[in-house]
Amino acid sequence: MNTITSLSFTYDGTIDGIFSCVFEAFDKKQFPQQIFKQEVAMLFTQNYHVVTDEQKANRVIAGLKKRISKSALQMLFICWLSEMEGIEMLLFNYICKSFRSPVSIELNFADSDVLELSKIYKKVTREAERMRQFVRFQKTADEFYFAAINPLYNVLPMVADHFEDRFADQQWVIYDIKRNYALYYNLKKTEMIYIDDIKIDFQTGKLHRDVLSEDELYFQVGWRQYLHSISIKERKNLRQQRQFMPKRFWKYLTEKQN
Amino acid sequence: MNAAIFDKLQILAEAAKYDVSCASSGTTRKNTAKTIGSASGWGICHSFTEDGRCVSLLKIMLTNYCKYDCAYCVNRVSNDVPRATFSVSEIVELTIEYYRRNYIEGLFLSSGVVRNADYTMERMIAVAKDLRTIHKYNGYIHLKAIPGASPELMLQAGLYADRLSVNIEIPSEESLKLIAPQKDYQSVLQPMGYIHQRFIESKEEKKKYRYVQPYSPAGQSTQMVIGASPENDRQILHLASFLYQQPSLKRVYYSGYVPVNLSDARLPALTAPPLVRENRLYQADWLMRFYQFNVDEIVNEQYPDLDLELDPKLAYALRHPELFPIDVNTADYEMILRIPGIGVKSAKLIVTSRRYGRLSLEHLKKMGVVTKRAKYFITCHELPILTVNELKPENLRHLFIGNKQGEKGNHSQLQLLFS
Numbered sequence: 001m002n003t004i005t006s007l008s009f010t011y012d013g014t015i016d017g018i019f020s021c022v023f024e025a026f027d028k029k030q031f032p033q034q035i036f037k038q039e040v041a042m043l044f045t046q047n048y049h050v051v052t053d054e055q056k057a058n059r060v061i062a063g064l065k066k067r068i069s070k071s072a073l074q075m076l077f078i079c080w081l082s083e084m085e086g087i088e089m090l091l092f093n094y095i096c097k098s099f100r101s102p103v104s105i106e107l108n109f110a111d112s113d114v115l116e117l118s119k120i121y122k123k124v125t126r127e128a129e130r131m132r133q134f135v136r137f138q139k140t141a142d143e144f145y146f147a148a149i150n151p152l153y154n155v156l157p158m159v160a161d162h163f164e165d166r167f168a169d170q171q172w173v174i175y176d177i178k179r180n181y182a183l184y185y186n187l188k189k190t191e192m193i194y195i196d197d198i199k200i201d202f203q204t205g206k207l208h209r210d211v212l213s214e215d216e217l218y219f220q221v222g223w224r225q226y227l228h229s230i231s232i233k234e235r236k237n238l239r240q241q242r243q244f245m246p247k248r249f250w251k252y253l254t255e256k257q258n
Numbered sequence: 259m260n261a262a263i264f265d266k267l268q269i270l271a272e273a274a275k276y277d278v279s280c281a282s283s284g285t286t287r288k289n290t291a292k293t294i295g296s297a298s299g300w301g302i303c304h305s306f307t308e309d310g311r312c313v314s315l316l317k318i319m320l321t322n323y324c325k326y327d328c329a330y331c332v333n334r335v336s337n338d339v340p341r342a343t344f345s346v347s348e349i350v351e352l353t354i355e356y357y358r359r360n361y362i363e364g365l366f367l368s369s370g371v372v373r374n375a376d377y378t379m380e381r382m383i384a385v386a387k388d389l390r391t392i393h394k395y396n397g398y399i400h401l402k403a404i405p406g407a408s409p410e411l412m413l414q415a416g417l418y419a420d421r422l423s424v425n426i427e428i429p430s431e432e433s434l435k436l437i438a439p440q441k442d443y444q445s446v447l448q449p450m451g452y453i454h455q456r457f458i459e460s461k462e463e464k465k466k467y468r469y470v471q472p473y474s475p476a477g478q479s480t481q482m483v484i485g486a487s488p489e490n491d492r493q494i495l496h497l498a499s500f501l502y503q504q505p506s507l508k509r510v511y512y513s514g515y516v517p518v519n520l521s522d523a524r525l526p527a528l529t530a531p532p533l534v535r536e537n538r539l540y541q542a543d544w545l546m547r548f549y550q551f552n553v554d555e556i557v558n559e560q561y562p563d564l565d566l567e568l569d570p571k572l573a574y575a576l577r578h579p580e581l582f583p584i585d586v587n588t589a590d591y592e593m594i595l596r597i598p599g600i601g602v603k604s605a606k607l608i609v610t611s612r613r614y615g616r617l618s619l620e621h622l623k624k625m626g627v628v629t630k631r632a633k634y635f636i637t638c639h640e641l642p643i644l645t646v647n648e649l650k651p652e653n654l655r656h657l658f659i660g661n662k663q664g665e666k667g668n669h670s671q672l673q674l675l676f677s
């Protein structure tokens with residue numbers, strides 16, 4: 001006896017892989033109930049592995065462009081960066097619905113997939129905003145500006161433009177501690193790099209003293225004192241402070257270190 | 259770099275902290291020449307102090323020496339406080355260094371009045387000018403205009419700054435004269451009027467010529483101190499609403515009076531700043547700017563003060579049960595905005611989504627509507643639950659105050675306050 005309960009796809013973990021899944025599904029008229037990354041093997045389901053194919057992926061994207069707006073498509077890419085469990089199926093369903101619907105589904109927030117993705121989109125863009133807010137550069141003796149941070153989602157690619165535009169005349173590095181890669185701007189363009197032996201304290205994201213520029217610690221201490229000075233003690237509201245500036249960032253924030 | 263600069267920083271930050279404005283919004287400036295800085299348009303909060311306020315700009319005074327003696331101010335001449343003065347280059351250095359570390363969006367510079375208004379204003383302009391012309395700095399600059407500064411200086415200030423502000427501080431002229439004898443409304447309204455005129459002119463010129471240096475592109479803002487003088491909320495909000503008629507005036511800030519000068523008999527003996535009232539005023543301000551409320555609908559002869567226990571939108575709804583329930587599937591956007599528990603974002607979601615089909619309470623909940631609140635004021639796909647009319651406003655009032663449900667919904671509004 002066969003105990004197959006449902007069909008699932010496996011894919012290589014890339015976004016092109018998701019688009020390829022959509023292509024295969026329409027091509028074979030087989031629609032999965034689950035999509036897993038390759039390494040996750042499932043019992044009691046029928047597994048079908050989809051090989052990522054850039055051309056097929058591009059055809060799906062081209063088709064989507066005719067059915068949803070540019071910003072909705074952009075939203076799908078951003079949701080992908082959430083790395084959330086189950087994101088594959090949400091994206092898959094959204095795309096399939098878009099192909100079946102005569103009008104764009106993107107504003108139909110009464111649809112659970114549309115609404116769910118719009119919420120994820122909000123979370124990811126909020127996390128990206130937190131990079132713009134809470135990244136703290138330390139200046140090194142050789143005039144690099146280095147920051148380490150630990151974002152919930154894989155958002156550094158979303159903020160590269162912002163930092164590149166703002167700090168166009170300084171070399172900077174923003175290092176994602178969890179994903180172990182960094183954005184590096186070399187005064188011309190921003191690249192993704194891997195750093196082998198990184199001289200930081202992983203608890204605080206701070207560089208070792210011996211590589212810092214001469215004045216760096218003065219500026220750090222001055223900043224800490226500044227934040228203390230401008231707070232009005234009669235208005236103390238620690239709950240609000242925590243609400244706007246989540247605790248999980250504090251260990252990397254210059255002003256919250258000793 | 260001289261370490262003494264940080265001692266001054268402490269004194270002059272301490273001295274500047276009662277000016278609540280910290281917004282860095284209103285200007286979008288790309289960094290075209292590959293130098294330093296950009297302005298993001300919506301403003302970014304880089305940190306939050308222990309009092310929960312947003313830190314976006316390096317907020318400091320050029321000097322806290324001042325020849326005036328305004329009763330509500332820590333820096334008044336008769337106070338015995340540590341004093342310091344920054345040099346122009348010190349402020350420029352601090353701004354650039356902190357900007358490069360992504361601590362700040364830019365600089366907010368104010369000053370006590372030394373010698374005379376022009377002398378003080380000139381030094382402040384020198385800071386902005388150095389930043390812009392020598393350091394090619396594109397970040398945000400907010401300058402506080404010194405009342406009484408000459409028109410030539412006001413003109414220059416606006417060419418380097420993104421935003422200018424002149425603080426009204428005291429919401430009626432009568433009280434102002436009592437509390438700040440050297441000031442009058444003329445000295446405040448005149449520079450505000452000048453900024454407004456130049457702001458409008460530069461917008462007009464921009465339509466005609468391609469290269470016009472914008473004048474204070476993020477407009478102007480002002481601040482009123484709340485609770486240092488006897489004005490009621492109606493007077494305060496009427497003044498705010500009057501000021502908002504000038505399109506250059508982007509923000510009115512309300513600053514609950516912090517009793518800094520306890521011994522002054524002209525000031526009330528408060529034990530704590532009136533924070534709840536301040537919050538209600540911000541909510542009312544919000545209703546005027548984003549919810550299409552008219553000031554008289556919020557405060558009027560019959561209700562001159564805001565209800566401290568309820569937010570002004572809910573208070574309005576309870577005073578006007580005849581407008582409810584509102585059918586979310588058919589009502590106009592403006593009416594949907596008036597439903598307690600529905601904010602601007604969910605109101606927009608409602609009007610776009612209902613084209614696809616009728617909305618139910620469950621849909622509303624998913625769209626972020628606080629249905630616990632809204633359910634008394636709406637009908638949707640389902641049969642109406644008991645509404646404000648059956649339950650009676652008085653009873654609902656007790657319900658909302660009783661379970662403090664009301665307080666929770668306010669934070670998203672508060673959050674926006676500082677942006």
Ligand code: SF4
Pocket residue numbers: 324325326327328331332333334335369370371
């Ligand atoms: S002029 Fe300004 S700094 Fe001087 S006392 Fe009055 S409010 Fe304070």
